[in-house]
Amino acid sequence: MTSQLTSQTETSPQDPYNPHSAGPATTSVPRPLYWSVRREIWENRSIYLAPLIVAAVVLFASSLSMIGLSKKVQDAAADPVKQHALIFRHYGMAPVPIMFITFIVGFFYSLDALYGERRDRSILFWKSLPVSDRTAVLSKAVIPLVILPLIAFVLGEVTQFFVLLLNTAVLAANGLSAAALWSEFHLFQEPLVAGYHLMAHVLYLAPLCGWLLLVSAWARRTPLLWALLPPFAIGVIERIVFNSKYSLALLNNRVMGAMEASFTAEGQHGMPDRLSQITPLSLLTAPGLWIGLLFTALFLAAAVRVRRSREPL
């Protein structure tokens, strides 16, 4: 998906006066998808604005925390472990708020994607153009499954790097060596590991996105309620009738399962940042991953069918 999108940007610059793009030429499949994804970003500027704002807030807060950092580091000179923790506290956690906000944006985006177009009645206009329901739903799934994770990844890495520079500058200004800081930073490994980490979470949360899109295609009102009600009801029924907690365990698996399947449990404190810690084979053979992706496909296929015959609200 990603490679298709990027290759599109390179190979088909939009030139309306280009004789190849005018006239009754047949389009290839990715063109409607590419433009539909761009359309989603035009409409939902929070896709990039919210993570940008949070990244700015993280940077601002980190720079505030630099006040007095040198003093604390000097005081802890006798205790390297404490010194290490002081410096790394902000650095390691910098991407976390950005990941969190993109999850929130993705959640509400998915919930509104196929509901909003019916509410503002623009769905009939979109349907008057040759973009199939499949492409339309797919373009709306691309946002939370590809675009938002990419934005979170890039912004997370950039923010983290800036925090690193900030730390270095503060330490250097106070005559302290930043060598320890940089030696701990795995310049090439860390982004790979972070990208892998993020991808694992996205794959595990994909069925949630599929479910939200299906509800948003189907609900006549209050999609949030309809999205939460069935899982809640199942949980309550299960608890009362069987006195079990499988549905809660399932929810937990979606959040923690990705972490467990994709990294070794050994030697972890904080965010994993070394390639030696990843276990891609165990991720790819985890049944939870594939069952989740199967449900994602089912939910999305159902959303396509529902959108097909839905009318404006």
Add this chain to the structure above:
Amino acid sequence: MACIEARGLRKTFGSTVALDGINLRVEEGRILGIVGPNGAGKSTALNAILGLTPYQGELRVLGRDPWTEREQLTRDVAFISDVAVLPRWIKVTQLLDYAAGVHPRFDRAKAERFLAKTSVKRGSRVRELSKGMVTQLHLAIVMAIDAKLLILDEPTIGLDILVRKQFYDSLLNDYFDRSRTIVVTTHQIDEIQDVLTDFVFINHGRVVLESSMEDFETRYVEVMVNSENIAAARALHPIHERQVFGRSILLFDQIGRQQLAALGEVRTPSIADLFVAVMSNPAEGAAP
């Protein structure tokens, strides 16, 4: 090949019958007006033709089944409806970019030329435009699409008479070229009487009357009957009679003009007059 061909087209919503066996044939290059009261089934029929709703019976649009082959049809069919509104957040340039990006038959230069004649600014968002400007924008996009069939469902509703007139003028002068087919529904039927080549009346999900404009003009005659001739005129079985300023206006179906000219002032009725006559007298209208 007929552009649209429907046989026994039916559509029900629960126990409500929206389309009750529509038979319709629209040849290529025609401009058909669909006339009917609210709830007659016009929009449902158009939705079926556009492949937006499943149906029973037989329906072919440009030789294809619109429900199962909607994807292929969308390249050749364009539509404007009063409910298919342009998204309010979008910018005019974005709209043109998007249409050019997804539609293989969209001629952006043509849309730009049309917009240049209006006061629609490229950088504006749809929400900043007046209702008339939004319609012009929508028309600019649709006219730049090299479609074989254009469907207009109440396209000028809520617009003032100047914009309405401009709309149909542009459509006829800059778009229609005898190889395209246009289907239009509107409540302001009098305004487009000169535009149409054919019309159908639909009521309770059925075709009540269909005619070409040529047939209509030869077949129906309206006579402002002089009071002394009223009995003789009524003996010819008018399909409708109404009073205007104390005079009787009688509408006749297939009665010779010469014969009627003896009874009073003869003229061609408007489609709206015929519509009122047929709707208030369904038994007559349902004939041949």
